[in-house]
Amino acid sequence: MAAGCLDRWKKEGADEAVAAVMALVDAVRSSKADSMAGLQAEVKAAAEELKCLDSEPYGALSAACGMFVQYLRRGGGGADDQPAPSSAVKRRVVGRATRFGDICRGARGTIATLCQDFLLDGCTVLVHGHSAPVLDALRLAGTSGKRLLVLCTEGRPDGAGLRLAGELAAAGVPARVLLDSAVAYSMAQVDVVLLGADLVAETGGVVGAVGTYQVALVAHAMGKPVYVAAESNKFAKLYPLGQKDIEQGVARAVDFGDVRVPAGVDVEAPARDYMSGQKWNHPPMVITGDKKGERKRQYTDFAGARTPCSPNGNPYIPVSSNSTPRVTMSNTRVLYPRTRWTRSPRSCLLAPTTQHAVAASFARSRNVRDAPNTPDRCAHPWT
Template sequence: MFVRYVRRGGVADDQPAQFPALKRRLVGRATRFGDICRGARGAIATLCQDFLLDGCTVLVHGHSPPVLDALRLAATRGKRLLVLCTEGRPDGAGLRLAGELAAAGVPARVLLDSAVAYSMGQVDVVLVGADLVAETGGVVGGVGTYQVALVARAMGKPVYVAAESYKFARLYPLGQKDIEQGGGRDVDFGDVPVPAGVDVEAPARDYTQSKYLELLITDLGVLQPAAVSDVLLHL
């Protein structure tokens, strides 16, 4: 996202003498991007407060800065929340988030990824971030987001996505295989080694269709997933 923003409008220049000016332009864009990120996260955190009620239990998946900011803000406003953080294997994203929440005085528990359905009954809302918001209104997020949304829908729990508007993109994923995964990831299974001749499938991201999402909470406001295509016309 950072590179896409910094390169917006073109950066190519055939005249070497123009390099200093080009460098200044790129540095300026990078600085503005940082300001935009901070402003977007602040706006999202504020809007999330309408959905984080005092005494509620929130299930979160992954390590999302907007989600973290929203939960911290709720705590500073005196809201008593219990946050269930899925562990987020294999990189332990949920463990890191739980640690940051605890440091901010927000009660947090780490939940096994395999125990999402088991614990969903005590959850009031699901709050997740996104790596990308597709024109379809669906989101690409850390792997496991899709299954969390499926369980939430089956049990009648709302799923809210906290995402910055610069993550909106003109993409139409048709399924999980359309998601770019990047390089392979190492998975630590502890004392149990992977048997010889057995491969490990460890995708980094998955795609959640808009029909499983209640609302998108963005710096542009609270949106229905179906509104993303219209918003993209003006970005």
């Protein structure tokens, strides 16, 4: 049943992870369980059925299913051994499940809106792989009148960048295809690097299309800001310590054109790599926001996104330093602690940045000398 619902939602245009969430919402609505424990068992069984259909060993579909089950369990509204869920409790459970699905379905639009502060008129954006949130953000920037030039890496071995460039061109956004090996060559003309993510680990690191890590390393070495756009239904219970901790799944065939691979030579073609979110971990942190000697600026907005404060102060809500724990990407605390980020589905744009980068960005775009003072930390949506 869950598999059939998944196919139906995918036919309606939902991506795999969102379709899985909506299939679980349907499972909650149609449940005939006579206890809360029975309802949770049915949902868990449906989630396990869907996880078997994941195209990756542990992909966004599995992460979304795990997050949904935990979210539902934390807000069930009744004891596990309750003989029969009352109508009020059942309505509450269905309401929570529906709200989860609605937020996941609208996450990409929220992220696209939040990204506009990073996409300035006349800037050159480097993207890697094929990411739906990144595509939506660039489309929105194009329709709002911003003049962008998007450099799309070819994204071997599956040519994801070619597909992204075609979709951008169809939307009227100027795009060029860049050889994967020419990233460093072209980085000097890039203003911002915007990346997608397959998964966001508990370390705050990002699992993305292979090449994501090396693109971020080059940008970091050349002083270019690196931002990652990802829905929070991609937050996974993973704690990788290095590249070899990432499961790659089925090996992909690589086409070298007219050149043949010599006999006896193996081809290593991983599908994903890992970009750390913590300075002390390996590989080192390369997401913008950690320069030695500079005071780091971390922000959380109403939708759970970490972004620099906007010039008018909205929608970022400053609070006192004692009202919320410090969350950074450079200390040993995980980006979103397990007991917190699994409580509520939120759209997420991972974009920590330094005060200097914010000041320079807004000074260029708004012809002002100094960006406004911004708070060190802001209210979390779960507090």
